[in-house]
Amino acid sequence: MKDGYDILTQGYNAVRDISEGNFNLHKAFLDGLLVVSPAVKNYIKVAQIINNQLTLVTEYKSAFSQLKSSGQFNPDEILYIAKVYSHLLDASLNNISDLTTILTAGSLRMSDAERLASIDRLDRDMTEKVSFLRTFNNQTAMLALQRSKEQNSIQGIQHMYNQP
Incomplete structure (x- = not known):
């Protein structure tokens, strides 16, 4: 036994x-899977995402300042434009937060391939946000220019009819 x-x-x-x-x-x-490899940390798209964030902030501030000072938009339009910029900035900051989480060791259990795929997704999204910002800025600048030209035409006609 x-x-x-x-x-x-x-x-x-x-x-x-x-x-x-x-x-x-x-x-x-x-x-x-909690460890972030140097290949992921040094991935070129990480720098592109950060550069796109800086571009977005710089271009939005410049354009918004010009639009406000142009005198071609009423307060409600300025408020709408500010909301568009605010939403865009918040969404881009969420991307930066996600990027930080992906690159922080011990925060996510992901393989290098999964981390790179997530970074690629964030890069595409940030690129789209910058593209949207530039399109939006161009459209609002064109609208301001059109309004300015109309205003000048109206003033020219008024001046012509008020002349003896």
């Missing part, structure tokens, strides 16, 4: 050791 007990104990210990080894292997793999 003692021999049977010893065999059972050895078998149980062997199974336990194997399962613990397997668990340790899985733990090592999962912990490895």
